[in-house]
Amino acid sequence: MSVSVGTTSAAPRRKRSASANTEESAPVNTEQSAPANGERTDTATTSAQGEGQALRPHAEDAFADELAALAAHDDRPRPARWKLSPWAVATYLLGGTLPDGTVITPKYVGPRRVVEVAVTTLATDRALLLLGVPGTAKTWVSEHLAAAVSGDSTLLVQGTAGTPEEAIRYGWNYAQLLAHGPSRDALVPSPVMRAMAQGMTARVEELTRIPADVQDTLITILSEKTLPIPELGEEVQAVRGFNLIATANDRDRGVNDLSSALRRRFNTVVLPLPQSPDAEVDIVTRRVEQIGRSLDLPAVPDGIDEIRRVVTVFRELRDGVTTDGRTKLKSPSGTLSTAEAISVVTNGLALAAHFGDGVLRAGDVAAGIVGAVVRDPAADRVIWQEYLETVVRERDGWKDFYRACREVSA
DSSP states (O other): OBOOOTTOTTSOTTSOOOOTTOOOOSOOOOOOOOOTTOOOOGGGGHHHHGGGGOSSOOHHHHTHHHHHHHHHHOOSOOOTTOSSOHHHHHHHHHOEEOTTSOEEOOSOOSOHHHHHHHHHHHTTTSEEEEEESTTSSHHHHHHHHHHHHHSOOOOEEEOOTTOOGGGTSEEEOHHHHHHHOSOTTTEEEOHHHHHHHHTOEEEEESGGGSOHHHHTHHHHHHHHSEEEETTTTEEEEOOTTOEEEEEEESSOTTOOOOOHHHHTTEEEEEOOOOSSHHHHHHHHHHHHHHHHHHHTOOOGGGGHHHHHHHHHHHHHHHHTBOTTSOSBOOOOSSOOOHHHHHHHHHHHHHHHHHHSSSSOOHHHHHHHHHHHHOSSTTHHHHHHHHHIIIIITTSTTOHHHHHHHHHHHO
């Protein structure tokens, strides 16, 4: 016997997904009575202002115009319940220009074939595993894939060391459970269960952070496309359009390796680090511009030289050799990923905006770089000091950067 959870009142569709074991009380009336003096309360204005105040809008909201333009020009075959064809999904991620001149901004800068394989996987009955070192845009790609395919990127399970099995399967509204016993009304579907019932794309972030026994909950879902509910003697069967995207780090502390049985249920796509310094500078610049607009920070082009310095430092220490290949370097314990470079530059822009003249300079990024490199106060500090004295100090045009780093490293 199958059960539909598409109309379950316990979790509205547009709500940011949380762990499925959250205890939800019985539905309450959210309408607030008007104050006696006729004045509006602060909370009454939130729904009217809506998404304009969101610090980080969901992908389907932030790029709604691009998705709509692609859908209007997309005349290619679409898999069941997909909002766009696979070609349009790939164009949305990689960028392009439509026949009417609409420019689709690239969301991912990297090999085209990687995106094509990922999109094609979602068009089959195989789940997709995005694998890579920290900071290779796995979560970013996952979110935009779900937004383009299903129009909703919020069916999300965030993996942590404490993620329970209920976060992937289902939980219970304990008020309903105690009052009436197990029933469909007492069932709280997980984001994965809702995606199965609605034929949408679910996301599981940081899969390797989840305990191994909880990870294996996905085996039945991915192989049999069904989720049993033994308490009710029922099951939820996945409908056409359902698929799952998981992300995982292959080099990080505190990870739990996937079992062979679970790994076989995924098509694995490895997201590489940016191939060239120019590509990484482009990625950092684009993301910092997007973040900066939401934070009212200065324009990035004023600090492009400092962005290039940050990327150069990260790449040299990450690769263990200088850009010209002449000097071998020791690599610190941190990953020094592109995501960390974005964070360093964004923090530097904030410093320049609030405590400087609005122009990104060496002193604004120095502290962020040192904080990213020196994770182990003993070993990493020695590596950083050696890099400063042997590489940065002797490099033409880097005297200001050297002095700024020396000041914060002292």
